[in-house]
Amino acid sequence: MATAPPLTSPAPAAGINLWRINLVGLATIVRKEVHRIARIWVQTIVPPAITITLYFIIFGSLIGQRIGEMGGVPYTTFIAPGLIMMSVITNSFGNVVSSFFSGKLQLHLEEMLVSPLSFTTIITGYVIGGVVRGLAVAALVTVVASFFTDLSVARPLVTFSVVVLTAMVFSLAGLMNAIFAKNFDDISIIPTFFLTPLTYLGGVFFSISLLSPFWQNVSLANPILYMVNAFRYGMLGSSDIPIGTAYAIILTALVVLYVTVLVLLRRGTGIRS
Amino acid sequence: MYALELRQLRKTYPSGVEALRGVDLSVKQGDFFALLGPNGAGKTTAIGIITSLVNKTAGDVSVFGYDLDRQREAAKACVGVVPQEFNLNFFEKCENILINQAGYYGVPRSVARRRAEKYLKALHLWDRRDQMSRTLSGGMKRRLMIARALIHKPRLLILDEPTAGVDIEIRRSMWDLMTRINEDGMTIILTTHYLHEAESFCRNIAIIDEGRIIENDTMVNVVRKLKREVFVLTLEESLKRAPDLPGYQVQLRNEHEIEVEVEQEQGLNALFQVISDRSLHVASMRTKSNRLEELFLRLVDDKEEQKNAARAAEPGHADGVSAARHSASVN
Numbered sequence: 089m090a091t092a093p094p095l096t097s098p099a100p101a102a103g104i105n106l107w108r109i110n111l112v113g114l115a116t117i118v119r120k121e122v123h124r125i126a127r128i129w130v131q132t133i134v135p136p137a138i139t140i141t142l143y144f145i146i147f148g149s150l151i152g153q154r155i156g157e158m159g160g161v162p163y164t165t166f167i168a169p170g171l172i173m174m175s176v177i178t179n180s181f182g183n184v185v186s187s188f189f190s191g192k193l194q195l196h197l198e199e200m201l202v203s204p205l206s207f208t209t210i211i212t213g214y215v216i217g218g219v220v221r222g223l224a225v226a227a228l229v230t231v232v233a234s235f236f237t238d239l240s241v242a243r244p245l246v247t248f249s250v251v252v253l254t255a256m257v258f259s260l261a262g263l264m265n266a267i268f269a270k271n272f273d274d275i276s277i278i279p280t281f282f283l284t285p286l287t288y289l290g291g292v293f294f295s296i297s298l299l300s301p302f303w304q305n306v307s308l309a310n311p312i313l314y315m316v317n318a319f320r321y322g323m324l325g326s327s328d329i330p331i332g333t334a335y336a337i338i339l340t341a342l343v344v345l346y347v348t349v350l351v352l353l354r355r356g357t358g359i360r361s
Numbered sequence: 362m363y364a365l366e367l368r369q370l371r372k373t374y375p376s377g378v379e380a381l382r383g384v385d386l387s388v389k390q391g392d393f394f395a396l397l398g399p400n401g402a403g404k405t406t407a408i409g410i411i412t413s414l415v416n417k418t419a420g421d422v423s424v425f426g427y428d429l430d431r432q433r434e435a436a437k438a439c440v441g442v443v444p445q446e447f448n449l450n451f452f453e454k455c456e457n458i459l460i461n462q463a464g465y466y467g468v469p470r471s472v473a474r475r476r477a478e479k480y481l482k483a484l485h486l487w488d489r490r491d492q493m494s495r496t497l498s499g500g501m502k503r504r505l506m507i508a509r510a511l512i513h514k515p516r517l518l519i520l521d522e523p524t525a526g527v528d529i530e531i532r533r534s535m536w537d538l539m540t541r542i543n544e545d546g547m548t549i550i551l552t553t554h555y556l557h558e559a560e561s562f563c564r565n566i567a568i569i570d571e572g573r574i575i576e577n578d579t580m581v582n583v584v585r586k587l588k589r590e591v592f593v594l595t596l597e598e599s600l601k602r603a604p605d606l607p608g609y610q611v612q613l614r615n616e617h618e619i620e621v622e623v624e625q626e627q628g629l630n631a632l633f634q635v636i637s638d639r640s641l642h643v644a645s646m647r648t649k650s651n652r653l654e655e656l657f658l659r660l661v662d663d664k665e666e667q668k669n670a671a672r673a674a675e676p677g678h679a680d681g682v683s684a685a686r687h688s689a690s691v692n
Contacts, residue, residue: 104434104435104438105467106434106435106438108467109434109438109465109466109467110467111467112464112467112468112469113464113465113466113467115464116461116464116465117464117465119464120461123457127452191450194448194449194450194451195444195446195447195448196448196449196450196451196453198414198444198448199448199450199458199461199462199465199509200465201413201414202412202413202414202437202440202442203437203462203465203466204433204434204435204437204438204465204466204467205434205465206434356416360413360414360415360416361374361409361414361415361416
């Protein structure tokens with residue numbers, strides 16, 4: 089058997105432009121994700137619009153008229169920001185978890201994993217995909233909401249930044265779920281047992297001032313409460329919690345989730361044997 | 362500089378299975394290299410490590426001098442891979458699959474479109490460019506994966522069973538393409554179960570078994586190690602029994618065909634002389650099996666025999682069996 093010579097010294101990385109590779113790669117992932125959202129729009133865009141329309145009809149028009157005002161505004165107006173935020177959370181999460189997991193399941197995620205793309209680029213690409221779907225659904229739900237109530241935006245910058253940051257947070261959460269998922273059950277557990285309850289209890293339909301002090305304090309442990317209230321603050325100008333605290337919590341969640349996902353991918357958790 | 366270097370590469374899966382047990386391998390730039398071995402020998406694990414789909418347990422991998430641990434992205438940029446399993450996005454159009462893959466390697470979209478057309482045409486898939494990949498046959502999917510691996514013009518192309526399920530005509534044109542791109546300077550590593558393909562196209566070869574390289578040499582040298590070959594001769598005469606050919610073992614296959622074992626040093630001229638002396642006329646001749654296949658089986662079988670012999674020679678082996686029997690009889 090031929091004796092192998094020692095390893096040659098590492099070659100300089102000159103000639104391989106990693107910046108260009110990652111920029112073109114990022115644009116490719118984003119285009120692929122947006123194309124996927126558009127291709128299956130009946131699954132990605134329409135259902136949330138129908139669900140939210142039903143919420144407005146039942147909670148807004150039918151029950152809301154009997155409730156009267158909440159937080160100083162008509163009940164339908166009060167729930168509108170919460171419902172928009174709810175659709176952003178579920179859709180940005182759902183987009184990334186289903187896209188990344190189907191790539192794992194069909195093995196075509198390997199197309200990206202064998203390529204020279206950095207994990208930061210891959211994460212960013214999927215997150216942008218999640219944000220795009222979240223914003224697309226938010227826009228549609230806002231149009232639906234405008235048929236039921238007069239919507240205004242008190243603080244556009246706050247409104248926009250909170251919705252984008254929240255979509256980023258839940259895109260990363262969806263990515264983390266997909267990394268660990270081994271079957272379809274695993275991608276439905278988090279939305280069913282954590283995301284939906286936390287969203288419903290996160291001040292979408294009520295102000296936490298209605299709760300007893302004990303449950304108010306319990307509610308403060310729910311990060312979604314801060315996101316919903318920050319968004320409501322942006323639209324209506326009123327909130328149950330200080331806006332600074334909300335930004336701090338959203339940004340902390342963003343950093344923690346990003347670092348966790350990056351470490352998981354670098355270790356090969358869920359993607360390499 | 363080598364296209365690929367593996368040093369003491371080891372992989373132990375969490376289940377405890379040792380897939381690679383210290384593999385050393387060097388593949389020269391521009392080589393057409395065969396990596397062969399039985400199922401479960403460690404070929405796909407080695408390819409998985411080179412392409413970053415499998416975490417290695419120990420050892421070093423270097424691609425064109427780029428260390429896979431320290432210069433991972435640069436190393437990966439040099440490699441294109443056609444995996445054994447289908448890993449296409451079934452809901453994506455064929456052309457888009459290629460354009461996206463090019464994008465992951467930094468190839469601009471306009472360039473990627475031109476290349477996609479070139480490779481789809483070369484691999485007879487241009488008519489299918491707008492079809493979703495799930496609608497393709499197995500052979501077409503395999504060809505699409507080859508086009509996808511070529512789209513960023515890698516310096517090292519790894520083909521893991523590329524012709525499985527591909528019909529003969531297309532397979533021939535695929536090998537024409539592979540030969541051309543190899544002549545243009547692309548290094549190719551091939552694993553295949555069609556050993557005649559490896560013998561026809563590869564210049565160097567490594568045989569891996571149970572996670573270890575058991576043979577690594579030029580194809581010419583490896584095939585030369587085969588001391589004996591069996592030829593099937595079709596005769597014009599009709600025979601009732603095997604003819605007596607002094608110095609050769611002969612078997613009658615049917616009334617027109619005989620099998621003759623020829624030692625390497627005997628040569629074929631001497632055989633034809635003996636046949637001619639018996640007034641027999643050869644209409645055609647072929648080898649009974651592929652030479653590399655024969656050698657491959659012999660190497661793997663030899664190793665299995667050595668292992669069994671070593672196991673039998675273990676001091677406690679026979680005693681252990683008899684003790685167990687004794688124990689059973691006592692109870």
